[in-house]
Amino acid sequence: MNLIKVAAGVVNQTPLAWESNKNNIINCIEEAKKQDISILCLPELCITGYGCEDMFYAQGTCDSALDALEDIALHTSSIAVCVGLPIRINNHIYNAACLIVNKQIRGFACKKTLANNGIHYETRWFQHWPVGEKTEFRIGEFSYPIGDLLFEVGGVKIGFEICEDAWVANRPGRELYLKGCDIILNPTASHFSFFKTQTRERLVQDGSRAFGVAYIYANLLGNESGRAIFDGDAMIAQAGEMLVSGTRFSYKDYYLTSAVIDLDKIRLEQSQNFILFRASNAVQVLFDYPEIAPIKNNYALEHWEANGFQKEEEFARAIALALFDYLRKSRSNGWVISLSGGADSSAITALCYLAIEMAVTELGLDGFKQKLKYIKAIQLCNSVAELSAALITNIYQGTQNSSSDTRHSATSLAKDLNTTFYDIDINGLVETYKGLIQGAIGRDLSWQTDDLALQNIQARVRSPSAWLLANINNALLLSTSNRSEASVGYATMDGDTSGSISPIAGIDKHWLRHWLRWLENTGLGGTHQIKGLNAMNNLQPTAELRPLEAKQIDEEDLMPYDLLNAIETSAIRDKKSPTDCLKIMEMEFEGIYTREKLITSIERFFRLFARNQWKRERYAPSFHVDDRNLDPRSWLRFPILSGGFQKEIEEMLEYANNSGKGKRRGKIGF
Known part of the structure; x- marks a missing residue:
């Protein structure tokens, strides 16, 4: 048998964070060497971060990426590693994957198909690399091949499909297949969306089958640059068989998903198919692969993916990880949520709590505190409950139009999750503003003539107190608007829209209410329920901005x-x-x-x-x-x-x- 141990390496990067990005990559490489891995695929643009936006234009971005690349190369003894970075050639910028083998840069494969839909805007910064084109790229005193390349490393042919390359009908894998490629590496930055992992698995498995190769797919992880969430999807397939897939939504800085591939099986698969052979002109690299004993590769869904509630689980895990990353990458000391007792603010509070709980479960209490070592207030905490009190602040701000039901809903959730909770009456502030304007315009404001204005002033008056708490604590104020409200403008600007980040603005209210009932009754992983949601789940959604006798209901307003x-x-x-x-x-x-x-x-x-x-x-x-x-x-x-x-x-x-x-x-x- 001709066996090679390979791996997909997942890293949690931040745009332009040169030292931490480089350290994550180096640590991942060092771990791969400890595990006797010979070929390691790391994600697309992992040196710079994927979301650098217009800073890709800056010469300094490309220069710093090359500096980091040379440092990373020093850690690649006895291993072949691909890392992603931007490359500038003749004043054009390309999205490239560099192959480093045994401490030497061997060349750069460039992305041919650029993502330019949805949240992607790659054609703003990068150029498509022409199919079949090759040239040289100079770094200091040395020149390296760059372009549409195939590498032959120790007799093993390695080619690339970089992210979007694999999502198009004329994917490069076909041409690599005709050249007798053994392994396709796919360094990717594929943003999370519901059920997208299933599509990725088909691309990987079908690509490995159609092209008769081993296929290694490595994605980025975490809330990298603010909006996009990367789930850390990693998988390895061989000749149509999925060998392994990695965990998703991890709180680690990096991790590996490894498998042992059988080159003889791959080549047998290719030999049984009739193909029109094409000369490969591969970049030749000397490399000795260590002898590897057979192992049983184990492909299985994660336990939570197999329980029948994938969308509910993905929503909880994706948003919780995004909130955690946003917190630590912005170096904030916690989250502040104006907890009205309604569905939106309750969901966000629950998601913050889940972020703490899942991070502690994976990293351990000490690992969690080390990850947020800049927050002094949590360093003496000894439980998830104590961390919740230190990191989550809720404030209920009632007026004469607020009901005892919503106050009970807010109070019961905060008590169940042990958050820091404040209950203040803002009716006096509302009356003060009304009085000032009534005096200025020379008439009284009434619900008959000024309904919308009187509703909005209540929502707007809540914002300064929440911002004040956030500023006092150097914390993130979280906006509580959902997508349904955003679509029709059913929100008060500078009121419930106030905040640094809007965690649930991408989800509709109808499904969010379903998710909250699921979280109360079924729970994360089928085991963890948040019972403090019970009071809220039994309420009709209401803004509570009109007098109580009006019995205001959101669905009647809209x-x-x-x-x-x-x-x-x-x-x-x-x-x-x-x-x-x-x-x-x-x-x-x-x-x-x-x-x-x-x-x-x-x-x-x-x-x-x-x-x-x-x-x-x-x-x-x-x-x-x-x-x-x-x-x-x-x-x-x-x-x-x-x-x-x-x-x-x-x-x-x-x-x-x-x-x-x-x-x-x-x-x-x-």
């Missing part, structure tokens, strides 16, 4: 959340017209909502979406979780000023008046 989510999906994600939305809603909600309700809701949605783009432009950065994101700076662009879908709405109303199911009801107009 529309039912399940309907809002369905309209948003059709209108925004799928770009359907109001008329098409009506047809789709009639199909989805037949027998649930009346046709008049559907028409009214669709018109309301389109008008509010267009009117409130300026709010979405001002929201705190949000975490990306799926293809329904509304963040205008990373996913969905829409004009701040527009025609407001006026023509399209009129066409829908005309269609509604001239068609319909069952009994006609007369002309519809709004």
Whole structure:
């Protein structure tokens, strides 16, 4: 048998954090050498970080990456390692993977297909490398091959598909297959979204089968640069068989996923297929592989991935890790959440607690405190409960319009999670502002004439106290708006939108309420439930900004959340017209909502979406979780000023008046 031990190395990097990025890479390499690994694949752009944005243009970024590369090369004795970095050639910047073998740089493979959709904007900074092109790249006194390269390392042919290269129909693996490639390395920076790991597995497994190779896939980990979350997906397949996959959403700085591959099996697979051989012109590298004993590779889903609640689990683990990374990378001392007792602020508080609990479970108490060693307040903590009190601050700010139910909901959750909790009455502040304005304009404000203004001042008055607590503690204030509210502007600017980061702005309210019930009754991993959510889960969502006798309910102010989510999906994600939305809603909600309700809701949605783009432009950065994101700076662009879908709405109303199911009801107009 001809066996080689290989690995995918996952690292948690930060853009332009040169020393910590380099140390993570070096530590990962040293661990690989301890495990007798011969070939190690590290992620795309792992030296600089993937999210450097326009700093990729800076000459200093490319220069510092090369400096780090030369330091990393010194640690690669007896191992072949690929690391990702940007390379500048003739004033063009390329996304490259450098192969280092036994302390010597052997060449640079460049990315051919650039990601330029959704949160990716690679064509802004990088150039596509032309298929088949090769040249040389000079570093100091030495020149190295660069471009569309195949390497032959100790008789083993190694090629590259860099991230997006593998996601296109004409992926480079086909050409590598024709050249007799043995191993394809895929250094990647593939952002998290729900169920995306399943697509990646198909790409890896199918690529290994179709090209008759061993395929090594290594992704980045953590909240790297603010919005994107990387789940640390790592996997190795061989000739159509998935050998291993790594853990996801780890709190470690780096880790390895290793397997032993059988070159004889790979080459047998290729020999049994008819191919038109092409000369490889591979870069030749001398290298001796150590003798490896056979091992049983063990591919299995993680326990939480196999329990039937993958989306619920992924949401909890992704956002919790993102919150933890954002906390430590911003060197903040904790989180502050204005806990209203409603679903949004309760979910965020629970996610902060889960971040603490999962990090302690993986790293241990001492490892957790070492990871956040700059926070003096946690160094004497001896439990998750004590850490929760030190890191999570909740504040309930009631007015005369707040109910005992929401106060009980907030109090019970804070008590269950042992957070630091403050309950203050802000009614006097609201009355002070009202009095000042009433005196200035010469009349009293009333609910009959000033409903929206009186609602907003209550929400807005809550912001200064929350910010004050955050400033006192050098903590992160977390904004509590969700995606459903963002789509229709059902939020008070400088009120509930206040914060440094908006953790749940990428998720809809309808599903979030389902997740909270799941977290209470089923729980993370099927074992950990948060029972303190019970009171909140039994409440109707309400802003509690009107007098209590008004019995304000969010879904009456807007529309039912399940309907809002369905309209948003059709209108925004799928770009359907109001008329098409009506047809789709009639199909989805037949027998649930009346046709008049559907028409009214669709018109309301389109008008509010267009009117409130300026709010979405001002929201705190949000975490990306799926293809329904509304963040205008990373996913969905829409004009701040527009025609407001006026023509399209009129066409829908005309269609509604001239068609319909069952009994006609007369002309519809709004």
